[in-house]
Amino acid sequence: MKAGIFFTGSGPILLLTSYESLDDPQLVEKLETKGIKRYIAFEVDEEKVRERYGMHYTVVMNDLRQASDLRVLDYDGHHVFNMFRFDEMHPPVKHDA
Template sequence: MNAGIFFTGSGPILLLTSYASLDNPNLVDKLKTKGIKKFIAYSVPEDAVKAKYGNHYNVIMGDLKQEDDLRILDYDGHHIFNNFSLKELGDPVYHDAT
């Protein structure tokens, strides 16, 4: 399972995905159908996400298919920034559809 913070035109979102990478073409296509065509994404440790989101994480994971899927765990940028230090972020993944 991968967790990532995606910086989009409307602000950051935290999502969980069963795709192997945050730039997987199928994930990118799913994001595109949601109107997200450009983003900068950073991996965050799944165990940190579990610890910070507790039962909300478990509810979302119970809804997540084990293959080729994604769930948005948090879309409140203020909340995401309060939960994660920039030092926790992995290397950036850039996607620009233009």
């Protein structure tokens, strides 16, 4: 599972995905169907995400209503932005439709 902070037009969101990379063509297509056509994404360590989000992480991972290949962990941009330091983020992945 990969965790990524996606900076979109409406602000940062934290996503969990089973795709190999944050610019995987199938992930890009799925995000585009959800209206996210342009983004800058930073992978973050999934273990740190699990530690910082605790029970919420577990609840989201066990939510059967969400697709298993893409789960939204946090859509509160201010909260997402402040949960991780820049030095904890991997190099950016950019997508521009």
